Amino acid sequence: MPELPEVETIARGLAKRVTGDVIESVWLGQKKEPLKSSAAQIASTLEQSRIGHVRRMGKHIVFDLDRRKKESKWIVHLGMTGRLQVCDPQTEIAKHTHAILKLSSGRELRFVDPRRFGRLSVTASAEFDALGIEPLEIDLDRFIFLFHGRKTPIKSALLNQKLLRGVGNIYADESLFRAGIRPRRRAATITRDQLARLHAAVKEVLREAIALGGSSVSDYVNADGEEGFFQLQHRVYAREGEPCLVCKTPIKRVVIAGRSSHYCPKCQK
């Protein structure tokens, strides 16, 4: 389940492989869910375009495109199970392949997504500015203001991409643990000091995770097919019933906004 650190890792890997390459032709599958823009629009925007910068915005991968001086963007959201693979044309086409881009270098860039929660879209250059602020860039004052007056649980607020973009279930739980805040706490009731801890914790967790190549849970691998290692640093996520690594109290799991949420009832208040 790619969140910010995994998407960052994937985007860096893709940038190394496809920057400067030209998309010669595009095949799109019949399933409509993976496409946010129309198939015709995606194909016509991608074909004959040169790939410029490849980068992450929130949980999206953004490819800057240039065709005869006209700029546009190809935006990929991996959802839960989406993968972008760069491979030789002979490579067997994986089940659930929804897009194949033939590149001038002779390789192919393929989008594979069994669960089809991922989305592909294209936009004219200026259009795409995802809502929400990058969590690695936000300053403390703005961070505190995000939660001002919000009655929703802090966990839900962290997952809200219109506030912060890129934080998902794993990193929300891990950040709240490090900040000592229970996931069900109403955002508006959290003190400035606690929010300052959370601000630091979110950045710390994301930076550490990026340094370790993300968390490999389920089948996540980076653009080189390598696993990340941050799952070894998880202190609460998917550790229900196991002892807290700080105080040995069993980790609890509750459901908030439909997501499993893990916390230590003693360390988090």
Place this chain on the structure above:
DNA sequence: ACTATTTCCTGGATGC
């Protein structure tokens, strides 16, 4: 303007 709930989707895990 917010917030909570439901829906989409398949593979792997679980239960009988």
Place this chain on the structure above:
DNA sequence: TGCATCCAGGAAATAG
């Protein structure tokens, strides 16, 4: 072993 059921969850849609 086999079949049915459940569960994972990001974000959009829906409802309140």
